[in-house]
Amino acid sequence: MRRSEKSGPATRLTAAGLVVACSVSVGTALVARADSVSDQKKRNDQKIAALGQQLEGTNASLARAYVNLERTNAALPIAQQRVVAAQSAQAQAQAAQAAAEDTEARAVAAEAKARAYNDEVAQRLAVAQANEQRAKEQLAKSSTDLVSSQDALDSYAAEVFQGSDQESQLGMVFGSTSPQDFANRLVMADTASAVASDTIDKLAAMTVDNTSTRSYLTSVRGEIDDLKRQAEAALQGAEAAAAAATQAKNQSIIAKNNAITAAQNAAAAKTQLDQLKTKQASAAADLAAQRQNEAADLASAQAESNRLQAILVEQARKARIAEQQRLARLKAQRDAKIRAERAKAAAAKKRGQVYVPKDPPPVQSDPTPSNYLTYPANGPTTSGFGMRWHPILKKWMLHDGLDWGIPCGTPVYAAAPGDVIRAGWRASGWGNQVVIDHGIHRGVDLVTTYNHLTSIVKFSGSVNRGQLIGYSGTTGYSTGCHLHFGVYEDGTPVDPRKWL
Secondary structure (H helix, E strand, C coil), rough: CHHHHHHHHHHHHHHHHHHHHHHHHHHHHHHHHHHHHHHHHHHHHHHHHHHHHHHCCCHHHHHHHHHHHHHHHHHHHHHHHHHHHHHHHHHHHHHHHHHHHHHHHHHHHHHHHHHHCCCHHHHHHHHHHHHHHHHHHHHHHHHHHHHHHHHHHHHHHHHHHCCCCCHHHHHHHHHHCCCCHHHHHHHHHHHHHHHHHHHHHHHHHHCCCCHHHHHHHHHHHHHHHHHHHHHHHHHHHHHHHHHHHHHHHHHHHHHHHHHHHHHHHHHHHHHHHHHHHHHHHHHHHHHHHHHHHHHHHHHHHHHHHHHHHHHHHHHHHHHHHHHHHHHHHHHHHHHHHHHHHHHHHHHHHHHCCCCCCCCCCCCCCCCCCCCCCCCCCCCCCCECCEEEEEEECCCEEECCEEEEEECCCCEEEEECCEEEEEEECCCCEEEEEEEEEEEECCCCCEEEEEEEEEEEECEEEECCCCCCECCCCCCCCCCCEEEEEEEEECCCEEEEEHCC
16 A cells, blocks of 8 residues: 555656646757748848849749749748658657656556555455454353352352351251251262362353453454554545546646657648648749740840940930030130130230230030939938849849838939930830930930839939939839839949949
8 A cells, every 4th residue: 555655646646747737848849940931941041032132134924933933842841841841740759658658657547556455455344344243242241150159159159158058068967867868968069069179160261252352352453443544545645546546537638649749740841841842843944934035035135235225325326416516615705705815915915005815714514513413212221232143044144223111102213414315114124114314414424224113103304403303113124112223324324332
């Protein structure tokens, strides 16, 4: 019973501790893996976002196919890790379930053993109590018989030594009237003595038996007290074992439910992985199909770009001629003014007067400040001017402007005064585009372009600095809402920051 008492709490501790330990270890592992997977997903999302910027100027369908493939490729390792983690959690949960069920079985067996021992102690206690009752009854009877026998013996002694001559035994012997009467009386006296002697022996035996019964009764009562203590302990042990069995059963149910959930999670993760693999194959096929059209699209875009450059070069040539003509007119006008002033001085001298000629200021050909252009929109720069690697075409390509990450529909303003020379949809990938010629500044013909617009407000004519010309968007070869702002010097793209 003492072993059962000690094993009861230990069984409960094992049942509870087993599931708690498994839950903690599985939970810790899953949290660590979740953190790792979450970090990987963040890095992948950043990579995909940067990839979208790299793909500007690429056919939209090809860019979309490539981004989808890259997103799927990035998601596959994460999905595989989730499958491994889910399967590991499933194995741990199943092991916890098996251990919990084993603990439950041992707890149930311990309960049955404790209850059996409790029943055994109860039976032994009932037997001891029955023996006590019999011993008490036997002691009471022997005590009564002992008192009766003692009384009879006392009466016999009184009759022998204290009775009348005729009634006492001595009277019976010495009161005889003849030899035959004496003999008869002597036989009667001897018989009475034998009876008395038997009574004395019986009394002695009864006294010994009574003493033995009292000793047995004392022993039985001690056994009963000990059995009562054992019965109380056995009952407590049985109750503890029953509580441990109930707790172990509950923990077993929890562990079983956890194992079922873990199996479902593992199956869901495996399904997601299979779906991603299917999606990857589809995205790869789509990319291969779209890549075949890229050469033709690039040729068309390059032709469009060449046409724009030819227009800008011609516009620059005309603007330079016009500027030269303007400067020549200003210079001729200045020379004429100088000649007129000198003629006035000569005429005054003939009249004997003094006239100081006033020379006009020199003609300035380039008064443009370095920050001539103002920002057409406010927003963070998402991509700068310069060469960048094209992940699909596997070559370096020029990103000929600045990208500002602004929401679609954001107002876009003219960066300086000028004339709109082109406005509308362009198949080169710029989508809705506005091109403004600002004339000759710092010796070059300055042109700005505003690309991927959602809509255009100003299609032609002159514009003032800060005048609304359209709204930002993601038309053409674009992977998200933004404004691509380009600056050209004599038809050649340059970094807009040198003019802003």
